[in-house]
Amino acid sequence: MRTGNELMSAKYAHDIDDALESSQKTVRELITDFRCAMDPTGLHKALEKLTEQFCHRNEIALEYINRVAHLELPLEYEIQVFHIVQEALSNVARHSGAKQARLTLEVVDGQYAFTVEDDGRGVFVMGAQPDLRHHFGISIMSERAQRLHGNIEIANRPQGGARLRLLVPMRQEQ
Numbered sequence: 001m002r003t004g005n006e007l008m009s010a011k012y013a014h015d016i017d018d019a020l021e022s023s024q025k026t027v028r029e030l031i032t033d034f035r036c037a038m039d040p041t042g043l044h045k046a047l048e049k050l051t052e053q054f055c056h057r058n059e060i061a062l063e064y065i066n067r068v069a070h071l072e073l074p075l076e077y078e079i080q081v082f083h084i085v086q087e088a089l090s091n092v093a094r095h096s097g098a099k100q101a102r103l104t105l106e107v108v109d110g111q112y113a114f115t116v117e118d119d120g121r122g123v124f125v126m127g128a129q130p131d132l133r134h135h136f137g138i139s140i141m142s143e144r145a146q147r148l149h150g151n152i153e154i155a156n157r158p159q160g161g162a163r164l165r166l167l168v169p170m171r172q173e174q
Contacts, residue, residue, distance in 0.1 A: 043071055043078040044105075050086060051103060058093045060101050060118070067106040073168070080144045081114060081168065084152070087137050088116040088164045096120025098161060107170065111150070114166040122156035141166075 002010075039046035044066060051064040073081065085103065092101050098120030106113050138154070141164075145152045150168035157163050 043082060046082050047085065054089050060093060060098050063102045065102065065104045077148050080148055081166065084141045084144050084166050085114055085116065087141050091137055092116060092118045096162060111167045111169050115163060117157060117161060117163045119161040122160065123154055123162045
């Protein structure tokens with residue numbers, strides 16, 4: 001049987017673990033945020049520049065298709081979207097083995113859809129559904145998407161390669 005002091009010590013140790021985990025998440029987000037600053041003229045321009053930089057740094061052809069003339073997102077949402085797309089493209093460059101990729105911005109079912117597709121290996125092998133929650137980059141992208149009241153969909157493409165789609169509501173909740 002544990003004494004009162006032992007129970008208090010265990011509670012404090014648990015509280016410290018929780019605080020450390022929260023601090024680590026914050027540090028990871030700060031590191032991700034500072035990796036590349038978004039263009040101050042807005043998300044459209046930032047995605048164009050990101051596309052140019054991606055093509056310059058990688059041996060993967062990246063096409064940017066913008067089907068949204070007037071993107072209306074608050075600045076803090078644009079920054080989150082930019083970093084999600086940036087991480088998705090980073091994953092394409094590091095893990096996919098792709099030769100071609102595409103970034104598409106469009107409206108799907110009343111939501112902004114930011115889609116990154118490639119012709120690489122895909123993310124799921126032989127129909128296996130891995131637990132992606134423990135992948136650092138995917139976890140951060142999912143957390144960012146939740147802040148936007150959106151979500152991330154990740155799938156293999158039928159013709160090969162992978163697709164990551166960020167869906168963000170066009171009308172923002174207050």
